[in-house]
Amino acid sequence: MERIITKLTGKHVLFTASFALRLALVAYGDYQDRTMVVKYTDIDYHVFTDAARFITEGQSPYNRSTYRYTPLLAWLLTPNIYLSLVFGKILFIVCDVLSGLLIYRVLRLRGLSSETARRVCSLWLLNPLPMGVCSRGNAESILAALVLGTLLCMEARHLTWAAVLYGLSVHMKIYPVTYALPIALSLRTPETRPEKDQKGWRRFIGFTGSFLNRELLLFASVAGGVFCLLTALFYYMYGWEFLHETYLYHLTRRDIRHNFSPYFYMLYLTTDSRWSQWLGLAAFLPQLILLLVASWAFHSDLAFCCFLHTAIFVSFNKVCTSQYFLWYLCLLPLVIPHLSLSLKQGVGLLLLWFAGQGIWLGPAYFLEFEGYNTFALIWLAGLLFLIINSSILIQIVAHYKPTQTPQRLKVE
Secondary structure, eight states, X not given: OHHHHHHHTSHHHHHHHHHHHHHHHHHHHHXXXXXXXXXXXXXXXXXXXXXXXXXXXXXOGGGSTXXXXXXXXXXXXXXXXXXXXXXXXXXXXXXXXXXXXXXXXXXXXXXXXXXXXXXXXXXXXXXXXXXXXXHTTOTHHHHHHHHHHHHHHHHTTOHHXXXXXXXXXXXXXXXXXXXXXXXXXXXXXXXXXXXXXXXXHHHHHHHHHTTOSHHHHHHHHHHHHHHHHHHHHHHHHHTHHHHIIIIIHHHHOOOOSOOSXXXXXXXXXXXXXXXXXXXXXXXXXXXXXXXXXXXXXXXXXXXXXXHHHHHHHHHTSSSOOXXXXXHHHTTHHHHGGGBOOOHHHHHHHHHHHHHHHHHHHHHHHHHHTSOOOOHHHHHHHHHHHHHHHHHHHHHHHHTBOOOOOSSOOOOO
């Protein structure tokens, strides 16, 4: 058995098989779309394609209702119109496999052997969830590749490239902006004098001054420059509509449809209240507090800190759907090698996570397909899922043992 696993996780076999499996799913999806009532392709893929079609006609991608993404995505998918409708799916599965390669390289830089790194990254490459999501035409794999590329460049100390990729990732989706604080804390100048020897305002000045160094200023200027350049370009092309649909909408968004968020029922019941907008903004407060605490406590291990940030952001967000789970699942392989959990404990936490989703899906099915009023049950199931996610995060933090490597391994 060990010999078979070793052969299957061989570098060329693993990545080739991963790409082939995703390609097969794309082909099957095309067959299902043509022959069955239930379609395989994600509705968002049709939204992306329609937005790309508007661009090829010289119009705004936001002429397509519900397109609330950067115009860059629609521009990337214009070959859907010029070449083939399947182009976007191929792009997404390439980015998905690329994410696996980036995971492998980060793990190598963090001191794992080549064989161990391959086995760990196979948890992403052979995982049916990201396989299904990218082959159905969801664009999350692009963001996963950008975030993992940022972490790889940070780990290798290629700060300029890290900043470029980070600026791109924040432009694509706003949530990676939460990584700014741990990145800044990891790049600040270490204090040479113990804090206990400093008092009052001197300690504050010393802490503030530690952020004024070449590396941090380089990263901030390049990342900010990339983000601002793209924002200015698309604002020039599409005006206020671009800013609202891509960024501002998500800050004030109040999704009252059923989802995993613990806030959805409150927002549903207060839809017509004059306090509704303020309640939506107040929902960010628990996120903010937890993110600040995680940044300060774990910034020395950037990959782990970013994983915690993303898991906290998703779990406590105003809107939480299954595709959001990929935001932190792509970072989980960077964490797993440093967990002291036994196999039994790890499988138990995984089953608990799936059980939480299963409990939620029960009342959600009866609401969506049978028409029963199960809003309260969905909300209670969402609260239970939040408790489960929080418990899992506590276990991960408690059993995380960062490995200090004296020197970085060369990545082949």
